[in-house]
Amino acid sequence: xxxxxxxxxxxxxxxxxxxxxxxxxxxxxxxxxxxxxxxxxxxxxxxxxxxxxxxxxxxxxxxxxxxxxxxxxxxxxxxxxxxxxxxxxxxxxxxxxxxxxxxxxxxxxxxxxxxxxxxxxxxxxxxxxxxxxxxxxxxxxxxxxxxxxxxxxxxxxxxxxxxxxxxxxxxxxxxxxxxxxxxxxxxxxxxxxxxxxxxxxxxxxxxxxxxxxxxxxxxxxxxxxxxxxxxxxxxxxxxxxxxxxxxxxxxxxx
Amino acid sequence: xxxxxxxxxxxxxxxxxxxxxxxxxxxxxxxxxxxxxxxxxxxxxxxxxxxxxxxxxxxxxxxxxxxxxxxxxxxxxxxxxxxxxxxxxxxxxxxxxxxxxxxxxxxxxxxxxxxxxxxxxxxxxxxxxxxxxxxxxxxxxxxxxxxxxxxxxxxxxxxxxxxxxxxxxxxxxxxxxxxxxxxxxxxxxxxxxxxxxxxxxxxxxxxxxxxxxxxxxxxxxxxxxxxxxxxxxxxxxxxxxxxxxxxxxxxxxxxxxxxxxxxxxxxxxxxxxxxxxxxxxxxxxxxxxxxxxxxxxxxxxxxxxxxxxxxxxxxxxxxxxxxxxxxxxxxxxxxxxxxxxxxxxxxxxxxxxxxxxxxxxxxxxxxxxxxxxxxxxxxxxxxxxxxxxxxxxxxxxxxxxxxxxxxxxxxxxxxxxxxxxxxxxxxxxxxxxxxx
Numbered sequence: 001x002x003x004x005x006x007x008x009x010x011x012x013x014x015x016x017x018x019x020x021x022x023x024x025x026x027x028x029x030x031x032x033x034x035x036x037x038x039x040x041x042x043x044x045x046x047x048x049x050x051x052x053x054x055x056x057x058x059x060x061x062x063x064x065x066x067x068x069x070x071x072x073x074x075x076x077x078x079x080x081x082x083x084x085x086x087x088x089x090x091x092x093x094x095x096x097x098x099x100x101x102x103x104x105x106x107x108x109x110x111x112x113x114x115x116x117x118x119x120x121x122x123x124x125x126x127x128x129x130x131x132x133x134x135x136x137x138x139x140x141x142x143x144x145x146x147x148x149x150x151x152x153x154x155x156x157x158x159x160x161x162x163x164x165x166x167x168x169x170x171x172x173x174x175x176x177x178x179x180x181x182x183x184x185x186x187x188x189x190x191x192x193x194x195x196x197x198x199x200x201x202x203x204x205x206x207x208x209x210x211x212x213x214x215x216x217x218x219x220x221x222x223x224x225x226x227x228x229x230x231x232x233x234x235x236x237x238x239x240x241x242x243x244x245x246x247x248x249x250x251x252x253x254x
Numbered sequence: 255x256x257x258x259x260x261x262x263x264x265x266x267x268x269x270x271x272x273x274x275x276x277x278x279x280x281x282x283x284x285x286x287x288x289x290x291x292x293x294x295x296x297x298x299x300x301x302x303x304x305x306x307x308x309x310x311x312x313x314x315x316x317x318x319x320x321x322x323x324x325x326x327x328x329x330x331x332x333x334x335x336x337x338x339x340x341x342x343x344x345x346x347x348x349x350x351x352x353x354x355x356x357x358x359x360x361x362x363x364x365x366x367x368x369x370x371x372x373x374x375x376x377x378x379x380x381x382x383x384x385x386x387x388x389x390x391x392x393x394x395x396x397x398x399x400x401x402x403x404x405x406x407x408x409x410x411x412x413x414x415x416x417x418x419x420x421x422x423x424x425x426x427x428x429x430x431x432x433x434x435x436x437x438x439x440x441x442x443x444x445x446x447x448x449x450x451x452x453x454x455x456x457x458x459x460x461x462x463x464x465x466x467x468x469x470x471x472x473x474x475x476x477x478x479x480x481x482x483x484x485x486x487x488x489x490x491x492x493x494x495x496x497x498x499x500x501x502x503x504x505x506x507x508x509x510x511x512x513x514x515x516x517x518x519x520x521x522x523x524x525x526x527x528x529x530x531x532x533x534x535x536x537x538x539x540x541x542x543x544x545x546x547x548x549x550x551x552x553x554x555x556x557x558x559x560x561x562x563x564x565x566x567x568x569x570x571x572x573x574x575x576x577x578x579x580x581x582x583x584x585x586x587x588x589x590x591x592x593x594x595x596x597x598x599x600x601x602x603x604x605x606x607x608x609x610x611x612x613x614x615x616x617x618x619x620x621x622x623x624x625x626x627x628x629x630x631x632x633x634x635x636x637x638x639x640x641x642x643x644x645x646x647x648x649x650x651x652x653x654x655x656x657x658x659x660x661x662x663x664x665x666x667x668x669x670x671x672x673x674x675x676x677x678x679x680x681x682x683x684x685x686x687x688x689x690x
Binding site: 049050051067071072073075077082084088090091092093097098099101102103105106109111141142158162177 | 440522594638641643645646648649650651652654655658659661662663665666
């Protein structure tokens with residue numbers, strides 16, 4: 001489904017991704033871990049199409065199409081979803097209007113007729129329950145006045161509404177308490193399906209106790225330096241990232 | 255001969271034409287004397303010069319490049335007038351065509367509200383009118399007020415009875431035939447009686463997208479004690495208009511005045527909104543929204559002159575500027591020594607969508623009382639790129655995302671519009687204007 005080959009990208013002359021490779025197949029859950037500054041969030045941004053980043057080399061195929069050639073909206077319409085690390089507050093744009101517009105444009109892209117209002121509202125209700133998001137979405141602006149936990153749950157709720165093929169969760173666990181973490185993970189697990197893949201970017205192993213990955217990759221200095229199964233995450237938790245750095249023969253930073 | 259004529263300044267030409275016509279203009283002795291004094295006042299002031307502080311960002315010389323005459327074109331045909339209708343709005347409609355008032359035969363409940371043109375004003379109402387006319391919009395304070403007072407052809411006079419609560423809004427359509435090089439002077443006087451409540455919409459419209467005509471409109475509004483007036487100024491369907499529109503409001507104690515100035519079209523627009531809350535416990539809201547395109551120029555000058563204690567005023571202006579358009583917001587607040595416990599707020603936020611658009615903002619607070627709460631804030635920025643990316647990352651096209659964000663930006667003001675059909679109409683107009 002997703003094939004990233006030798007991806008090099010950066011921001012303002014600073015190269016952050018330095019030859020990144022990853023293959024993701026339908027139904028798989030990949031976790032990407034790594035210390036701060038290793039390029040995890042840059043990877044998410046480049047895949048979602050954030051224009052601040054320049055790709056200098058490599059390729060990304062998504063469903064056999066060149067992802068890097070597409071606008072951010074077309075990536076989303078093709079089925080890519082990024083759960084933001086810092087969801088944006090958009091005063092004046094109601095959650096419902098936002099989702100309605102997004103769904104309508106995605107459906108139009110796919111040549112589907114607009115969704116009936118009744119079906120749309122039913123879906124909203126159903127998916128809100130999935131992430132235990134109790135706020136009234138009709139009267140509130142996108143993420144405005146939401147707590148940190150509500151914002152993250154709103155990301156998973158949007159994911160459930162849009163039913164992507166590939167979801168990238170960028171540090172969705174950061175800033176969540178243990179209950180919120182369980183709710184978010186629960187929502188993700190309910191969305192796991194044979195046709196859907198996930199890339200879970202996280203700093204800590206904790207989230208992976210709830211969302212059990214098929215593969216764990218350790219990212220360091222702009223590329224994957226070690227891959228394994230879920231046991232790798234436990235090993236990392238135990239030994240810390242310095243272990244990886246040592247293994248790579250690098251000096252430990254103070 | 256022609257050489258001499260060319261040397262005469264546009265202002266002097268206007269004075270010469272007015273001096274010739276003074277005797278043929280309408281009005282009682284009192285009104286004629288007011289006219290003469292206004293002409294003298296204009297002769298002293300002249301048209302605002304380039305260095306004039308009040309017209310610094312809106313030089314008026316471009317309005318007078320063509321030779322203008324006070325003689326107006328023939329009235330606009332009925333067919334044209336109807337095209338300015340606001341969908342779904344049930345209102346009592348009065349039209350002013352090139353400054354001449356056309357009162358409908360029906361549509362007004364005489365027990366609560368009366369409307370006259372100056373010519374049809376009953377004799378028993380004359381002294382009432384003379385006691386107010388030109389008492390608020392003072393010719394000496396602005397050359398365009400002076401010009402209008404000297405040269406108006408007609409006055410729309412609206413009198414809301416004490417205690418009356420009008421069921422329907424009043425829609426004043428101020429229509430200008432913009433095909434002739436004329437200089438029109440519509441004049442309105444509105445008196446809202448004690449404890450009365452009224453909603454008025456003043457809609458500016460023009461017939462063609464040609465830049466020949468200049469319209470210099472002056473309205474005086476008196477809000478008596480305990481009364482509540484909502485006044486909406488809608489500048490749409492007036493692409494060809496070059497407009498100077500002065501609204502002068504005088505509030506008595508415990509009154510409420512709530513106004514919106516919404517500017518979508520007009521090639522050059524200057525709105526002077528001057529409000530004097532001259533009694534205790536007045537509440538005043540000044541809201542403004544403009545969306546400018548191409549080379550449009552819109553200047554909103556507001557003045558709130560707090561003279562008495564315990565009053566509140568609140569200004570909320572939002573502007574969206576595209577292409578090579580220019581916007582100006584100049585908000586003056588006076589708090590006089592007696593006006594203790596005044597709460598006065600002002601917010602002006604603008605969004606520039608092009609590198610060629612410009613916005614000039616000037617808040618002016620002059621506070622002479624010590625126990626007051628006053629604040630102002632202004633900002634001019636671009637569209638929020640983070641929000642734009644967030645919307646696009648959910649599958650919304652860049653164009654739709656921009657429109658959503660601009661609609662959201664305008665919402666602060668739109669949400670305060672109380673007449674629902676008008677609000678819906680304005681929402682539609684916003685969508686249309688943002689899409690092209």
